[in-house]
Amino acid sequence: MKKHLSGARVILLLSFLLAAAIAVSFCIGRFSVGAKQLFYILLSRITYIKPFWSDTMEAVVFNIRLPRILLACLVGCSLSAAGAVYQGVFQNPMASPDLLGASSGAAFGAALAILLGASSAMITASAFISGIVSVVLVLLIGQRAPGKKVVNLILAGIMISSITSAGTSFIKLVADPANQLPAITYWLMGSLSGAKRSELFFAAKPMAIGLIILFAIRWRINILSLGDDEARTMGVNVNLLRVIAALCATLLTAASVSVSGMIGWVGLVTPHICRRLVGNDYRHLMPASMLGGALFLLIVDNISRSLLSTEIPIGILTAFIGAPFFIYLILRKGGRV
Amino acid sequence: MSLSVENLRFAYGRQEVLKGISFTASEGELLSVLGCNGAGKSTLFKCMLGLLSNYSGRILADGQDIKNLSLRTLAKKTAYIPQLHYPAFNYSVFDMVLMGTAHRVSPMRSPDAEEKSRAWCAISQMGIEDLSERSYNHLSGGEQQLVLIARALAQETRILILDEPTASLDFGNRIRVLAKIKELAGKGYTVIQSTHDPENAFMYSDRVIALKDGRLIADGPPAEILTSELMKELYGVDVDVRSLEDDKIRVCIPINGRYI
Secondary structure, three states: OOOOOOHHHHHHHHHHHHHHHHHHHHHOOOOOOOHHHHHHHHHOOOOOOOOOOOHHHHHHHHHHHHHHHHHHHHHHHHHHHHHHHHHHHOOOOOOOOOOOOHHHHHHHHHHHHHHOOOOHHHHHHHHHHHHHHHHHHHHHHHHHOOOOHHHHHHHHHHHHHHHHHHHHHHHHHHOOOOOHHHHHHHHHHOOOOOOOHHHHHHHHHHHHHHHHHHHHOHHHHHHHOOOHHHHHHOOOOHHHHHHHHHHHHHHHHHHHHHHHOOOOOHHHHHHHHHHHHHOOOHHHHHHHHHHHHHHHHHHHHHHHHHOOOOOOOHHHHHHHHHHHHHHHHHHOOOOOO | OOEEEEEEEEEEOOEEEEEEEEEEEOOOOEEEEEOOOOOOHHHHHHHHOOOOOOOEEEEEEOOEEHHHOOHHHHOOOEEEEOOOOOOOOOOEHHHHHHHHHHHHOOOOOOOOHHHHHHHHHHHHHOOOHHHOOOEHHHOOHHHHHHHHHHHHHHOOOOEEEEOOOOOOOOHHHHHHHHHHHHHHHHOOOEEEEEOOOHHHHHHHOOEEEEEEOOEEEEEEOHHHHOOHHHHHHHHOOOEEEEEEOOOOEEEEEEOOOOOO
């Protein structure tokens, strides 16, 4: 057996890396902020320090970079945790946060809101609600259908996803090509560029609920991943646990997609990297995935806003970085994914 | 702790799979269930484990109707040792055994020192301490089976239900695993196992029941069950059942075999 590093150590290391990445991210960007200024600007919120920096610099740090950094971390953390949970709950290493249709449902809600000319807050709300409704539909169908629950849920997820995707395509077809269509397309590509405090506050609540509950029940997901019959004979209420886990993961996914658009790959790749680092036990895998997801998306977001003169939508970059990395994982010796 | 099945009937839709089955496994007894593929063994096991509930008749674990027990309470009475399979994700042997303590751990918690020591206890009871750090999926079939039994012991039930525990094992591991199972019955566990090997059933079981087309066609000590007539009726093949060593061993020799 490949010895895994001690889980606690990896988690500690990831925490340090994340803290360092957050600090560095404040300084990256068109408007340069020095490390010293950053330190005192942040400190000035706690104690009084006579400003030796410009007001613009303070505005950049607090109004632009801070919300964006926090949002990147929260979205990365949420998508990665959701992916890890879906993989365990559906006993399927290929599961990702869009398995039950949360992302495509949210995309449909956003596209519809853009078509109707809604405000940006309404677009976010519409995406969130539509993502939740899609998954609830999938769960209802899966509970009613006879036979294997896991298979039914996955099939129902594929069906609902395809219906909502078709809906999104139809909206794109009828949308005004001058302004609505580009808005929808850009939204679908996924981006954190519009990060504002209001969106941060909107997404943070459902994310906190989902993350806390999933963190608490993480050990049980191990048992769920053995399969329904075994888990039930060990006294685990499989159906209830799966619905709770799926709903929490959906809160995370829908909230993420509603504020950042479709950002693929984070939810699939990060949990797998973390599996390599700490093993499959969710007691360590869950916190590692949460921290790893936040770190991964924060780094990618920094690249997306600083690589070219125009910002590259982050969804494109996660695929460009995530997919080759995944291929590397598969090809590596002993590469059982 | 005993397990009784009373007039158990079960149907998948219109197809009746179990047609009124009754038997009791008493404490300290190793009971083997024989029957060809499709005889209803798996369905019977699923009913006993509380995985299927729309049956008629009664199943009593320790005198209590299992229909009235929650999954969690039932998990304190009966443990299931499934057929070997590869879980989607690989866990260490210790983590695997630790999962047996799930019914002690409330849903929002992870196991603590108490559960861990119980898992250790189960591991040492099976004599697999040296495997505890290794990953389950990379073990041999025999070792995996021992781990699954350890997990059932960590569940701390008195009734063990094993679904073809030796089906995919090589000759040596089959004997090692059967010896362990026999040992557990000797310690007072009530053990029910299904098997496709009548010779092993004869050697290791205290009692054998034979299932055909959803009915019990025999129930008794192995010496009464392992006859050429019953083998013919159960499996539809002609075998010559020979007795060796003062009937401590019986061998089934196929009549169409090479030397007969």
